[in-house]
Amino acid sequence: VQKEYPSHEIFYKSRFSIDENLRGSIPIKSACYHRIEIKGKNTEALLKLQSSSFKRGARKAVQEGVKIEKVFSKNDIKEFYELYTTLRLEKFNLIPQPFIFFENIYELFLKENRGFILKASFDNIAIGVIIVLEFNDGWYYKFGASHKDYLEKRPNNLLFQEVIKLASEAGSKFIDLGMSGSGENYEGLRRFKKAMGGKKYPLTLVKHPALNPENRQMKDKQILNNLTSLIVTQKPSLNKISSMSEFLYPFFA
Numbered sequence: 001v002q003k004e005y006p007s008h009e010i011f012y013k014s015r016f017s018i019d020e021n022l023r024g025s026i027p028i029k030s031a032c033y034h035r036i037e038i039k040g041k042n043t044e045a046l047l048k049l050q051s052s053s054f055k056r057g058a059r060k061a062v063q064e065g066v067k068i069e070k071v072f073s074k075n076d077i078k079e080f081y082e083l084y085t086t087l088r089l090e091k092f093n094l095i096p097q098p099f100i101f102f103e104n105i106y107e108l109f110l111k112e113n114r115g116f117i118l119k120a121s122f123d124n125i126a127i128g129v130i131i132v133l134e135f136n137d138g139w140y141y142k143f144g145a146s147h148k149d150y151l152e153k154r155p156n157n158l159l160f161q162e163v164i165k166l167a168s169e170a171g172s173k174f175i176d177l178g179m180s181g182s183g184e185n186y187e188g189l190r191r192f193k194k195a196m197g198g199k200k201y202p203l204t205l206v207k208h209p210a211l212n213p214e215n216r217q218m219k220d221k222q223i224l225n226n227l228t229s230l231i232v233t234q235k236p237s238l239n240k241i242s243s244m245s246e247f248l249y250p251f252f253a
Contacts, residue, residue, distance in 0.1 A: 006211040013179070017202040029205040032190065034177040034198030036164065043168040049197030050161070057157030064122070064153040068162050071117045072110050077102050080117060080129040083145035085241060090148075093232050098246035102131075102143075109133050118162060120155035128155035132163060137173040139163070160196050179203055224251055 001010055017030070038046065047055070081099055088096040109115040114135070120128035127150035131143040141163070146156060167175050177198045180190045194200065231244055 002211055009210050010208040012206055014204045014206050025206045025208045027204050028207050030182045031179050031203040032200050033179045033203050034193035034200050036175040036197050038168055038173055041168055043165050046164050046168055051195040054195035057154035058161045061154040061158035066153055066155050066158055067121045069119055071119050076117045077106050079126045087145045089232055095228050095231055095245050099242040118159055120159050128159050130159055139167050139172050140176045141178055
C-alpha cells in the first residue's frame with residue numbers, strides 16, 4: 001500500500017495492545033472489542049453469562065409490549081437509516097454513511113441470506129434496529145440505532161438477547177459485538193456488551209507514517225472536518241444528508 005500511495009499515512013486496527021512492539025508503526029488510540037463465544041447449541045449456557053441487570057432489561061421490554069421481528073426488506077433498511085442518521089447527527093455530531101452504502105449491504109449480504117435486520121417495535125413504531133452480518137462461522141453485529149424517546153423500554157436488551165438465541169440455534173461459533181472506544185463516553189457501551197456475556201479483547205488504532213508526506217493532506221483533512229461539522233449544524237433532511245454523504249465519504253478513505 002505504501003508503494004502505491006507513498007504520500008499517504010496508513011491507518012489500521014491491530015489486536016495487539018497499545019504497549020506492544022508494532023514494528024515501526026505508531027499506536028495512536030486504544031480501544032477494545034467484545035465477542036461472545038458459542039460452544040454448541042446451548043442457549044441456556046449463554047443466557048447464564050448475562051448479568052442480572054441485562055436480563056431484567058430484556059424482561060422489562062417484554063412486559064412493556066416491545067415486539068422483535070427478523071426482517072430483510074429494503075424498506076426496513078430505510079427505517080434503520082432514519083434512526084441511524086438521527087443518532088449520528090444528534091449524539092455524535094457526525095454525518096452518516098450515504099444511504100447507498102446500506103443499500104449495497106442489502107444487495108451483498110441480506111439479499112444473499114448472509115445476514116439480517118432485527119427490529120424492535122412498540123405500537124408499530126421502530127424503536128430499535130440492528131444489522132447482523134454472517135461470515136464463515138461467525139455473526140457480526142455491524143450497525144445499530146435506537147429511538148431516544150423509547151430507551152426506557154429497554155429494546156436493545158431484548159434485541160441482543162434474541163440475536164444470541166438465534167446464533168446459538170443456527171450453530172454459529174461466535175458473535176462479534178464490534179469495537180468500543182476506551183474513553184468515558186464509551187463506558188456505558190462497554191458495560192452493556194460485558195453484561196450480555198461479551199469477553200473483552202484489546203484493539204489498537206495504528207498509524208504508519210507516509211514515505212513522502214505532503215503538508216496539503218493535513219490541510220485537506222481539517223477542511224473536511226470543518227465542512228462536516230457545518231453540515232451537522234444545519235440539520236438537513238434525510239435525503240439531503242444522504243446526498244452530501246455520498247459526495248463526501250470517499251474523501252474519508
